[in-house]
Amino acid sequence: MQPTIERYTTNAGRRLYRLPLEVFPNFIGYAYLLVEDERTVLIDAGSVMPQSVDALREHVETVREEYGEPVSLETLSLVLITHGHIDHFSGLSVLQEEIRAPIIVHDLDIGILHDYRERLVMASKALAVFLQRAGVSEERRARLLEMYLSVKSLVTPIRGVRRLSEAGDLLGAITPIHAPGHCPGQVCLRIDDILISADHILPRTTPHLAPESITPYTGLGHYFAALETIQHAARDVRLVLGGHEEPLDDLVGRIEQIRRSHERKLERFYNLCSHPRTIAELSLEHYGKRQGYDIILALTEAGAHVEYLYQRGYLTLANVDDVEREPNPVLLYRRA
Ligand SMILES: [Zn+2]
Ligand SMILES: [Zn+2]
Known part of the structure; x- marks a missing residue:
């Protein structure tokens, strides 16, 4: 069954809508829409695939019409991208024509959004x-x-992206936590008692890691350090919402599982x-x-x-x- 829009409320009353998108054929990723007072923030934008872009447009409309929220792509306050992977940002290749809000990404991933082809080459x-x-x-x-x-020609440059380090007051109630390893500039986002974990921590899958000899700030060393950071910064969160898969409530337990899984792999490679x-x-x-x-x-x-x-x-x-x-x-x- 395809997942539908889910609504979550933080302990401070902010509403967070999870928007399911078929980012690649038969692969679901989530964008999120944060609504508080007059501000609406789009967190991630799905992929450039037409079914993902169309679904994102429809979901925003549904949140306006069925949930009564004052949202539209044209009136967003901010777009925040969790990391520079195409299932999370490349929808902007199409949607940037409609979006007037500032787009923010961590400094270490801004080059990917500016010129995906160059970074891929x-x-x-x-x-x-x-x-x-x-x-x-x-x-x-x-x-x-x-x-x-093979994917390089689909993703066109995203214009006018700003660095997270220069975001100033734009973030409002969102606290970003840098979590490199899976991607250099990945951030997890704390919003009151909810953590948006991007692809850093998922309930079922251990996120893919590549060596930092290919891309600096990826690799297992950075990933382990970022697990530690998140464990300290978010140990009291009530709910973890990822970029894929279902919500998670035992953050510390899941971090421990992921860590052990990598340690087992390290031991196996060492023994081999x-x-x-x-x-x-x-x-x-x-x-x-x-x-x-x-x-x-x-x-x-x-x-x-x-x-x-x-x-x-x-x-x-x-x-x-x-x-x-x-x-x-x-x-x-x-x-x-
Ligand atoms: Zn990713
Ligand atoms: Zn992803």
């Missing part, structure tokens, strides 16, 4: 190096990179490195054979865990002489 260069060092064959690398870049291993081999052994875009997700997720272990001296290189000789050799990791 830059990341693809680092991804190419990562894949080569991971031991992925040349032919497969070419296919994976083509897949990685009793013999020298490439990241491609580790990914295959841990995640099994994957198809399509999932291959990129599995390789980069394995890469994030290996990077974490290597950064902290748990792993070492088994072929440093080759690495010294060749420009971009396959890296073999083993336990230190």
Whole structure:
């Protein structure tokens, strides 16, 4: 069953509407509409896919007509983007024509909104190096990179975006908490006793992580640190609303589960490195054979865990002489 609009009220009486959007085929993401007094804030904007953009327009209309709130896309006070992933911001490629409100995103993701294509092309260069060092064959690398870049033409630059650090009074009752790891500039948003957790903490899925050798401020080290930050800043929240999946009430318990799941993975990768291993081999052994875009997700997720272990001296290189000789050799990791 498709989720419908849900209304939540904070302990200070602010109304928060959860708007379900089919951001990719058969994949639901949420935008939120915060209503307080005369102010209305749109939190995230779904994807550029027509079904997502159409649904967002319809939902805003429903909130006005069926819930009696004074909202429209033209009269929003503010648009706040939780992070620079296309399922959260790229709806603005279409909707920016109608929206007059300031659009705000964390400083570390503003470049993505300004010029998604440029950032994707830059990341693809680092991804190419990562894949080569991971031991992925040349032919497969070419296919994976083509897949990685295939979305670039859909997302057009978003104009007039402002940095979160310069937002001043615009945020009103919203307290942003920087939570990098899954995305460099991701923010969770505290609104009274509710936390909007974006993709940082979800009830069922452990959010995808890629190594920061591809994009700085991503990776497991930043992610763990941000879990800690959120645990302290939001331990007393009553309700957690994510960018996907259902609401969550036990924030601290869920953080603990996610942390343990990564620790188990770290232990498994560490143990697999009793013999020298490439990241491609580790990914295959841990995640099994994957198809399509999932291959990129599995390789980069394995890469994030290996990077974490290597950064902290748990792993070492088994072929440093080759690495010294060749420009971009396959890296073999083993336990230190
Ligand atoms: Zn995301
Ligand atoms: Zn997402």
